[in-house]
Amino acid sequence: MPPADDPYALPPFAPARAAAVRDQLGLTTGQVAWAVAAYCGSPVHPELVRAWETGTATPENIHVKALAAALWCSPADLVGEATTLAQCRTVAGLTLNETAAALGITRDQWEKAERRNRWQGTPAQTQALLRTLCPPPPCFVAACGRSEQLRVLLREAVTTWWPTYVGPLARIVPLDPAVLRHVLERLHLTYQRWEGATGGRAQQAVQAEARAADFLEHIDQHLWQHLREVLHFAGHPGRSTP
Structure with a gap:
């Protein structure tokens, strides 16, 4: 993939997406390789296309664009989530x-x-x-440089009275407050289950305490995962004014 300062940098390539698009079109790796080679002006072997799809090789930026052209889709359909x-x-x-x-x-x-x-x-x-x-x-x-502020708010929310944190959270994450409310409640309930289990038998309590601590440590990752699930199920971005 291109370096971080590439003015046309794409997110990381998603092998499964490329394979799924090719399967939907009913194309062989040989047909795709021929189209990619025509786009790039240099030979591309079908085995290389197969390696891209299995994740054993990573296509360069130009190859992702060529692959998108061969599969009649956008390069965005063949990559993961943008992070920059x-x-x-x-x-x-x-x-x-x-x-x-x-x-x-x-x-x-x-x-x-x-x-x-x-x-x-x-x-x-x-x-x-x-x-x-x-x-x-x-x-x-x-x-926006607010990742740490977000983690602090989330930790406070799941360990106390979460509804009071929906507003502050909505001012950081540009999503519908109703969506954030739903996800924040799920996070709170998940944490409380682990926290409640710390009062059980000694070994189980130790395990529950470790799980609760790990949950808090990666609380923002849990937020993003829950949001992806909720928004994917709803079929809309849920974006609002931050």
């Missing part, structure tokens, strides 16, 4: 200039934001960012 502002822009199919114009900032300002993966725009510019690039919540929170 640069990856969000690339997935959206925008240039540096187009992105800067959409956000109402200069190209230099946007390049600096990408280079540092740090977003410090005004509320209006932030809304434009959310509309234009649709960054995944983890990516947006990290770019």
